[in-house]
Amino acid sequence: MLRWLKADLHVHTVLSPCAELEMGPRAIVAAAAANGIGLLGITDHNAWANVPAVAALAAREGIAVLPGMEVQTREEVHVLCFFPDLASLAVVGEEIRRHLPRIENRPEVFGDQVIVDAEENILGFENTLLLNSVELTLEEVQDITRRAGGLFIPAHVDRPAFSLLANLGVVPPALEPDALEISGRVTPEEVKSLFPALTGYSLITSSDAHRLSDLATPRATWFYVAAPTLAEVVLALAGLEGRKVVIVSSLENKPHDLPGRL
Ligand SMILES: [Zn+2]
Numbered sequence: 001m002l003r004w005l006k007a008d009l010h011v012h013t014v015l016s017p018c019a020e021l022e023m024g025p026r027a028i029v030a031a032a033a034a035n036g037i038g039l040l041g042i043t044d045h046n047a048w049a050n051v052p053a054v055a056a057l058a059a060r061e062g063i064a065v066l067p068g069m070e071v072q073t074r075e076e077v078h079v080l081c082f083f084p085d086l087a088s089l090a091v092v093g094e095e096i097r098r099h100l101p102r103i104e105n106r107p108e109v110f111g112d113q114v115i116v117d118a119e120e121n122i123l124g125f126e127n128t129l130l131l132n133s134v135e136l137t138l139e140e141v142q143d144i145t146r147r148a149g150g151l152f153i154p155a156h157v158d159r160p161a162f163s164l165l166a167n168l169g170v171v172p173p174a175l176e177p178d179a180l181e182i183s184g185r186v187t188p189e190e191v192k193s194l195f196p197a198l199t200g201y202s203l204i205t206s207s208d209a210h211r212l213s214d215l216a217t218p219r220a221t222w223f224y225v226a227a228p229t230l231a232e233v234v235l236a237l238a239g240l241e242g243r244k245v246v247i248v249s250s251l252e253n254k255p256h257d258l259p260g261r262l
Pocket residue numbers: 070078155156162
């Protein structure tokens with residue numbers, strides 16, 4: 001049976017140096033539950049080590065986690081990459097890591113990059129600065145992601161920095177993104193009138209949370225799916241088999257366009 005599921009597919013943890021130290025797995029899961037989120041994407045910059053901890057805790061709350069990363073490509077464009085399971089995330093994560101410049105983090109400047117387990121024990125610190133571009137193009141990151149059965153979604157495309165449209169001005173013909181993420185500042189209608197190049201793409205919006213309060217967003221992405229899995233999200237983004245995706249204002253709270261409103 002298909003049902004509506006509220007998603008936030010772009011959340012950072014304490015592994016991202018720019019995220020607040022309050023972004024531990026427990027607090028993230030609690031904030032997701034408080035905001036009615038059923039599907040959570042954990043997407044640290046060029047890294048994945050905290051996904052298992054969040055996924056384990058979220059499962060206890062009935063929240064599914066899409067294992068992911070926010071990769072910064074050679075073009076300084078941010079893309080969300082999601083994988084069917086933790087094993088495939090780990091494989092691609094290590095490949096991405098091999099292409100990250102070996103520049104040491106300076107925690108006093110950029111912030112700590114903390115790796116934790118589900119009990120929030122500190123397992124260690126990532127020493128390589130994660131806030132750099134990997135030595136891979138957009139197309140290469142897309143190919144690596146696809147080979148692992150993953151989803152490829154350029155992030156916050158309407159933002160003035162680290163975005164597809166700001167850096168390249170277009171969606172390059174070689175890219176076939178599963179969707180494009182727009183920031184929470186604009187409606188899909190506004191963004192399409194500002195950037196006609198986005199017409200025809202499935203859109204999602206996410207919090208890009210770096211602090212807990214960010215998870216309460218003005219708009220949210222809702223998927224109409226049979227289960228909170230990557231395979232179902234793929235169908236919804238493609239509009240296949242009755243699955244769909246909509247961006248809903250939090251004032252409306254839930255999607256209205258189908259029978260059986262939640
Ligand atoms: Zn970003």
